[in-house]
Amino acid sequence: MEINEKRAAAIFKAFCDENRIRILKQLRTGEKCACVLLDNLQITQPTLSHHMKILCDADIVISRKEGKWIHYSLSQSGGEYAVACLKALTDTTLSNDQ
Amino acid sequence: MEINEKRAAAIFKAFCDENRIRILKQLRTGEKCACVLLDNLQITQPTLSHHMKILCDADIVISRKEGKWIHYSLSQSGGEYAVACLKALTDTTLSNDQ
């Protein structure tokens, strides 16, 4: 697998904050409204908005607007791509192409 | 899978720097001496030392001392654990336990 350092770093950055991991854990059980996510975190609304932007920009999370609410869910393809990148970087069994 | 936010964030932090990804790419083809890694990067020796500490502390990389050289290699178990964490956080097919 071809790994672009910049792109890969941006993807993994999405996972390297404690609060974003808490957000992802909430989304594992299905789509959630921003207000629900916020209720279960110790951060302000603008901070949540900032984190959701990072997760969406990295294609880890998908947003769906419905009236004044925004519903977030895990992106299956984004998650699979992140896992594929991580596997490519850590696989010791086969010597990959650089 | 149980996910500890702090631990998971520390693991993914190991992957979210461009130069650390370049280091991992070098290690995919097998164990490398620090001096070899350094030759293929645009950073100083202390900076490489700093990155290797982060990778080793996160259990992604293993170090082996031999005389004045230190040889680094990918940790199979560390890589597998990181992949398992990432899968647990991104899997949309089954609704995991929180």
Next chain:
DNA sequence: CATACATATAGATAAAAGTCAATATGTTTT
């Protein structure tokens, strides 16, 4: 044993990231 070499540590600096309060934007409801 003195010198050269490989790596680590300390300390300083600059850039990046997380956070908040204040405010803007857009949507629904009264």
Next chain:
DNA sequence: AAAACATATTGACTTTTATCTATATGTATG
């Protein structure tokens, strides 16, 4: 139309991170 509500944006502040130079530590060699 005005008020209430959900989310985004702005700007400031603080913490963390990446980087460097200088120096220390430990090992091999002449």
